Amino acid sequence: MTASPTASTRAPVHPRDLGVGARFSVHPHCDRFVEVILGALAEAREAGLADSLVVETDEVSTYVGSVDDAPEERIVAYVSHVLAAAHRLSGGGHVVGHVLLSRGCPGEAACDLGAVRLPIVAPVRVEPTGVDAVAQWSLYPLLDGGSGGGSHGGDHMVPIEAAIAAARRRGTAVAPAHYATRLRGDVAEVLATATDAWAGVGAEVPHVVTHLTVSIGSPSATGVDTDGAAA
């Protein structure tokens, strides 16, 4: 982002040009995992949450994108519903979701937005799922030397620290960990916390990515000692 007076006269970039989207995978820890995953995806589709989204699955994960305006809320509502539904359909079992949210880099290695007027995204509102989760969350503002810093002056830790402070005020951020911040709350609120931080940084840094590992119903959380395990 340039700070030149001409920047503000540019038309805001459209979300489709920002490549706003998610990749996620859902991991039911049970023998019936295919049935649970298919059921959860069908539930989200039947609830209309996949409407106007692009959903593409491959061997490893599922891409969720949109070419419409303000796709952030719809993307996170879809992912939130699938994770909570998988937990219910597994009989309240242990389900982990891994979620990557990205904006500013539509392709594998194409990232040439340059100086554009980035959209301001309102905080997302996602219906609570009634399912509690604990997550590890990391946020990566991909600044470029001398040009990508916006008002942060090019220090990548400034927007990260601000995002963690906002999550603490919200009550979802509970503890720091190596390379991540621990979040806890309803699945929807955990995902919304990360989404708002990611979209907020995206108003100043064109390319920003966030990763969450969202754990639901882990035996580690209920006192079963898994002795070094990451269940």
Place this chain on the structure above:
Amino acid sequence: MTASPTASTRAPVHPRDLGVGARFSVHPHCDRFVEVILGALAEAREAGLADSLVVETDEVSTYVGSVDDAPEERIVAYVSHVLAAAHRLSGGGHVVGHVLLSRGCPGEAACDLGAVRLPIVAPVRVEPTGVDAVAQWSLYPLLDGGSGGGSHGGDHMVPIEAAIAAARRRGTAVAPAHYATRLRGDVAEVLATATDAWAGVGAEVPHVVTHLTVSIGSPSATGVDTDGAAA
């Protein structure tokens, strides 16, 4: 990194000051997941692969670090062994590992290395596991405006593109995807590809993170149609 002549006269920073380490979680998609995870971790420990590593588990994932020199190879050998062992112990079932490798930011939000002489890390050598995997891999050089660019001049896509080209030459990078590059090969070779790229960028950019979702034995890969599922 500064390009000033004094930079090269500084003592190289020690790995412990770089916070070199990993966070990983392993997800066996079976009812016996606790037994499988515990067994895989025990196998790696008994094989001596946890020696001189710091292994700390919480509710969501496991941190693996080291205060010794050149910890990269030992960390990736440990993670590689655990993932392959989990696949074997689950009876050849579907296991997914999520792996985060980080250097340059020891704490949650402490990242004040400034201009230091960063260590050059030799390519890691990790024993093949005999277990094939497909992975989605993302690499994040966390440059800072005007100071973190090293010889790349502050464009964060330059080291990413170079790393993808190196993975293609190696034969593990098989396809681009939204926000990630597909890797395929022995679990050890997939992890080594990401590790070498991450450590390589880390010779020029102090803070660099890479994420992999490593999928083993997925029914999606063997023709079962999971229709939108990320199994």
